[in-house]
Amino acid sequence: MSSSAATVKPSKPIQHRPGALGRLGLWAVRHTKAVLIGWLIVVIGLGAFAPKVTSALSGAGWQADGSDSVKVRQLAEQHFAGNASSALQIVVSADRPVTDAPVAQVIDRAERLAAADPRVSGVLAPQPGATISPDGRTAVLLAGAKASPDDMVRAADDLKGPLAALSGDGIQVHATGASVLWSDFNTANHDAMMKSEFMSWPVTLGILVLAFGSLVAAGLPLLLTMAGLAASAGSLVLISHLFPVSVWAMNFAMMFALALGIDYALFLVVRFRAARAGRERDTARAVAETMDTAGKAVLLSGATVLVSLSAVMLVPSPAFRSMAGGIMLAVLFVLGATLTLLPALLGRLGHRIDALALPWARRGEHESARFAAWGERLWRQPLRHGALALVALLALAAPVIGLRTAMPSITVLPGDASARAGYTAVQQAFGAGAPGTLQILTPAGQAAEAAAKVAGTPGIAGVLPAQPAADGTGWAMIQAVPTVDPSDPALSGTVHALRAELPHGSLVGGAAVENLDLQHLLTEKTPLVIGVVLGLGFVLLLVALRAPLIAALGTAASLLSTGAAFGTARLVFQDGHGAGLLGFHPQGFLDGWAPVFFFAMIFAIAMDYTVFLLASAKEQYERTGDPHRAMVGALARSGRVVFAAAAVMVAVFFTFALSGPLPPKEMGIVLGVAVLLDAALIRLVLLPVMLRLAGHAAWHTPAWLRRVLPEITFSH
Structure with missing residues (x-):
């Protein structure tokens, strides 16, 4: 210990009695059967509804509530026979005039097919000079909306196939319009997301086996994730009976449940193994210690994730609110399983946590010598490494200055999608702006x-x-x-x-104006959401760490990875660098919903790692009062966990970059780059450097603040 630190006493003596979370862990160990049965009931009961999630959740909701365009749609539904933006357009194009008998028969069959659907108020036949093209070879039928926009998307699901089946003999029939666009996009997006999920599981398992060195230990995070996924999917189906829930809520919930479930289980399992290593301690006491230290960090991390995502609720758009709500629900289930089911399983497994271990897993090491050496190197040369990391992040963030955003264009759909084919036919027959009447x-x-x-x-x-x-x-x-x-x-x-x-x-x-109004709303609300996320994130860190300086620095550091991720997104998706490799055509902008939604998600993940690292550092500082040992000890104990957790998240997110539609690619690249940079340059370089440079000041709490904040400790 340095001479300056020799006079500093630990801020609180080491506790030997279990705290609240320790007692929760002990209860779970002593009532393992009850915990297992309880979770089995929850998973089976809610999981029974999970298979219905795709059909039950809605596809629309991408609107700015209260805007003029939404008012127009609602008034058109009520007073103009459903001639609203959610109406279905049936495009019939032929190699001959549409008045010819064979074409007229196809138009008649299409009209009767659409009119038979109870969600269609009526079908307006093609009108010369309006919905029959100047060359007479393309006609558009309008199937009025008699149901909600969500139900009209479902009507599109049911009708676009039978309508396309009417094509033949030089006649093409395609359903198009906003409802069909969302129907096609949801189908393509769902298929891509499922493909990505299946691709990510083997990679995830491989990383977990390498991180844990044990097949049993590696299986626990996946078990927790599956329990959280089944419960959250079933819950979303039940909630959809009360109000519409976007199908995207399930897509994002699946991704976040997998990533965070693994993060939380990693942290607890590693700490549990450390609590047992080389000590005469029974399994129950090891679980209690794990819960009072790592469990506390997991709880605070989960609270930070929930708070970050709750800020998205400030955007008055059903799709955004239900997506944020879906992720929050999944996080709650994963958090609940981590704090109850996992302790019960750890208590039951005990030393068998290392069963089916790889050769290096029997060493019983709970601190990484490599990360400890890295911490010592940062301690000796903080400015060199900190400056390099900062310059790299700022260089990647610089392109964000020219970032442009807009709502997705028709090009996000596959070329053979019904909506895109009909859109193209309308443009060719009526002019470039006709699809956006x-x-x-x-x-x-x-x-x-x-x-x-x-x-x-x-x-x-x-x-x-x-x-x-x-x-x-x-x-x-x-x-x-x-x-x-x-x-x-x-x-x-x-x-x-x-x-x-x-x-x-x-x-x-009109449909195009609804997109413009939503884009305007997002642009208007983005600063508010960012400000609220940053403010609440700082408050949570302050409450957890009782250290205003490092709480502020940790919060501010998260902006660097976010800026770098969006700077990279501008280069890839706006400017088109790497578009051929990823298999997409750039739109010349980033989708308008990305900044506000991705910022909340990136910040939630970044704070996840921040809490893990700083909680470990705070624990060391409480024990020793030495900032050197706090910083190096945090990296030794948490560096490997942060590295492994980030590797899992990057693997999960980058598999989405391989998906078909453009929005999942944007999500995968932006989130994957953000996690990679956050873990590699901020949590493992810049944040430890900040702890080094701040010294004792990093953990100083003014007397007036100590009286205000609750007393939360991490040492045990």
């Missing part, structure tokens, strides 16, 4: 004035005559075709001009 609702008395203003607005290619509401409610609908593709940034200027110039009370909507 705008719907303007205006008081009927102002319809003529509004139509004139729409026709005179730059960016509008054509305007259909105003149609009064059939139920006489005083509304009129004007449909306008833009000059540009719905994903073209110029469309935003056209919509803004319309909203500024149209008569008072007019509303501008």
Whole structure:
């Protein structure tokens, strides 16, 4: 110990009586049968609903609640025979005029097929000059929406196949529109996510076996993950009967349950083996010590993850809220299993935790000599290593300055998807902006004035005559075709001009405008979500560590990995570097939902590692009062766990980068790069360097703050 540290006494004497979590662990050990039966009931009871998760969860919900475009859709559903953005468009294109008898028969069969679906309010036949192309070879039928947007996506699921089956003899039939787009995307996304999950399991098991050196120990994290997945999937199905839940909630829940479940189990199992190694201590006491140290860190980490994701609830969009809720539910189940089921299993296994061990697993080492040596190296040369890590992170983060975001374009769908094929046929027959037709609702008395203003607005290619509401409610609908593709940034200027110039009370909507309104909402809410996540993350670290300086530094460091991940995303997905290797065509922007949602997810994962490392350092400092031993001891005890956990997460996330649709690729690359950089450069370099440079100040608590904060200790 250095001379400056020799006079410093441990902040609290070592505790020998189990704390609250230690007592929970002892209870689980003494009531193993009850714990196992309880979890068996939960998993079987909720897991029975899990197979229904794909069909029960919804595909829509990507909207800005309260926006003008959502109001237009709702009014159109009620007063214009379902001619809303959620209506289905049936595109019939042929190598001859659509008035020819064979084509007319196909159109008639398509009309009857759609009209038979109870979710369709009625089918509007093709109209010359409106929904029949100028060359007469493409016709569009409109199947009105009689159900919610989620149910219209399900209607698309059921109808697009039978409609496509009508194709033949030079006639092509495709369902398209927003509902079909989400139907196709959800199908492609679900298939890709499942493929990624199956690819990740063998890799995960291999990493766990290498990390634990024991097949039995390696199997525990997977057992916990499966229990959490089954319970959360069944819960989502039950919750979907109360309010719509996005199918993406299950996709993200699966990914997070796998990653965090393994993280938490790694930390507890490694600490349990350390508690038993070379000591005359019974298994129950080892479990209690594990829970009072590693268990406390896991609980605080889980709380940080939940708090980070809860900030996404500030975005008033059903899809975002249900996705965040789905992940939080999975985290709760995994956390519950980690703090109850895992202690019970550890108590039952005891020394058999090392059964089926690889040769090196019998050494009983609970501290890594390599990471201890790395810690000593950082202690001797903090500025050199810290500066290199900081420069690398800042260099990777620099491209984020030019990052552009927008809602996904039609190109995220496979080329043979129904929605994309119909979209392309409409563009070829009616013009680039036809798939993004705008719907303007205006008081009927102002319809003529509004139509004139729409026709005179730059960016509008054509305007259909105003149609009064059939139920006489005083509304009129004007449909306008833009000059540009719905994903073209110029469309935003056209919509803004319309909203500024149209008569008072007019509303501008349509599927493309709903995307623009959602993008605007996300841009508006992103700073708020980031601020709340950072603020709550700091408060949780402060409460856990009772050390304001290192809590602030740990929170700020998380911004570096986030910035570097989004800088990399800009290079890959906006500029197209590596697009050929990953098998996608760049859109020229990052999907608009990525910054707010991925930031919360990255921060949650980053704080996961921060809590693990700093909790271990705090434990060492409480024991010795020596910042040197605290920093080096934290790396020796936690470095290998952080490294192994990060390897699992990177493997899981990068398998998503191999998936078909573009959004899973974005998710896999952004999250994988963030975890890789966070573990390698921040948690294993920059954060220890901060502890080295801060010294005793890192753990100093002002007297007034000690009186306010609860007393949480990690030493045992």
